[in-house]
Amino acid sequence: MNAILHSSKLHPAPHPVNECDTPALLLDFDKLGRNITKLHSGVLAPVKVRAHGKAHKCPDLAKLQIAHGAIGICCQKLSEAEKFFEAGIQDIVISNQIVGELKVKRLVGLALAMKNSGATLGVCVDHELGLQQLAAALSDAKAGGGVIHVWVELDVGQGRCGVQSSAEVIALVEKIVQCKGMQFAGVQAYHGRLQHQRSVEQRLGTANEMFAKVRGVLDALLTNAASWGLSLPIAVAGGGTGSYKLEAASSLYTEIQAGSYALMDADYQRNEMPEDERFENALTVLCTVMSERTGQIVVDAGLKAFAVDSGLPVAIQPGLHVKGISDEHTVIEVTDLSLQPLIGKKLELIPGHCDPTVNLHHEFNVIQNGRVIAKWPIAAKGAGF
Numbered sequence: 001m002n003a004i005l006h007s008s009k010l011h012p013a014p015h016p017v018n019e020c021d022t023p024a025l026l027l028d029f030d031k032l033g034r035n036i037t038k039l040h041s042g043v044l045a046p047v048k049v050r051a052h053g054k055a056h057k058c059p060d061l062a063k064l065q066i067a068h069g070a071i072g073i074c075c076q077k078l079s080e081a082e083k084f085f086e087a088g089i090q091d092i093v094i095s096n097q098i099v100g101e102l103k104v105k106r107l108v109g110l111a112l113a114m115k116n117s118g119a120t121l122g123v124c125v126d127h128e129l130g131l132q133q134l135a136a137a138l139s140d141a142k143a144g145g146g147v148i149h150v151w152v153e154l155d156v157g158q159g160r161c162g163v164q165s166s167a168e169v170i171a172l173v174e175k176i177v178q179c180k181g182m183q184f185a186g187v188q189a190y191h192g193r194l195q196h197q198r199s200v201e202q203r204l205g206t207a208n209e210m211f212a213k214v215r216g217v218l219d220a221l222l223t224n225a226a227s228w229g230l231s232l233p234i235a236v237a238g239g240g241t242g243s244y245k246l247e248a249a250s251s252l253y254t255e256i257q258a259g260s261y262a263l264m265d266a267d268y269q270r271n272e273m274p275e276d277e278r279f280e281n282a283l284t285v286l287c288t289v290m291s292e293r294t295g296q297i298v299v300d301a302g303l304k305a306f307a308v309d310s311g312l313p314v315a316i317q318p319g320l321h322v323k324g325i326s327d328e329h330t331v332i333e334v335t336d337l338s339l340q341p342l343i344g345k346k347l348e349l350i351p352g353h354c355d356p357t358v359n360l361h362h363e364f365n366v367i368q369n370g371r372v373i374a375k376w377p378i379a380a381k382g383a384g385f
């Protein structure tokens, strides 16, 4: 772990965490390391981990995941893929649809640049229009063979992107295999809601329904595999922090796309998880108590420092209960009055949802033994697709 850390470009003289100005995004290096080791060693060959970079948007962290066995990185936006490639990541899948002529032209530009440097780019499709736009942009760029790896996204119950039937998968694959610039990569079958179902039984039930659907699609593809020249087994990608062990053991999935496991958040901790699948909260926001009265404090980080779509942040320190948040403030009830006075002190809160919280910050302050030992830029942050 440390060898990678010290190769990080930005490596200022270590200083105590308490000297950080606030709000500051903290990443506990030892917890991060244990999280990465736990998930990567829990996914057994021949299944592979392709860590999801949408959670952290940070090339330094992506490189750490790859150094610890991930075959590459997923991301959700073209802008993230561009940043990861710029930083030297060689195997990237955009686990999402890229639609619109401007974006698709950029996508093909990136795919060509990656192919020319021996790297690989993948993308999902779930509609004929997206495929037509991609084929047209590849043809305009006079792209050679197999420039971009194309995954067909299957909706396995999330109700977001993805085609719904085997017939639709077959119709898209038929076109992909005829397009010189594309290489059919496999089926993406990710179920987001499954990740956050709280009980082990609920998740197992949902996963079994999902597996039945994936099996049906694979059977349909196998009847055409030889005539299309598909290599076997057909790759299936999916799985997240809440369900990865199920997909990994399914004999269907070949790539696991978990992301949050590295950082974790308060919402994921509400899942009932067996001990060997439970990850540690490596991500916190350091805040300063800026106002105080008996039984209440206010810290200097609000909606501009925390995403609250999955609930309010949670204080690490027992005796403190977060009760409200506004733009620049979080109001915390002090349930243990012996903790006061707290004015001017610094304390850590765990974000409700890691991905969009990270997107609000510029860098991770990587900490170990109470000191900031590196600063990792969140290079792929931002709203741009």
Ligand SMILES: Cc1ncc(COP(=O)(O)O)c(C=O)c1O
Binding pocket: 052, 055, 076, 095, 190, 192, 195, 238, 239, 240, 241, 242, 257, 258, 259, 260, 261
């Ligand atoms: C397509 C896809 N794959 C994988 C993941 C990773 O899931 P998690 O962060 O829950 O591990 C996500 C997260 O939203 C996703 O959208």
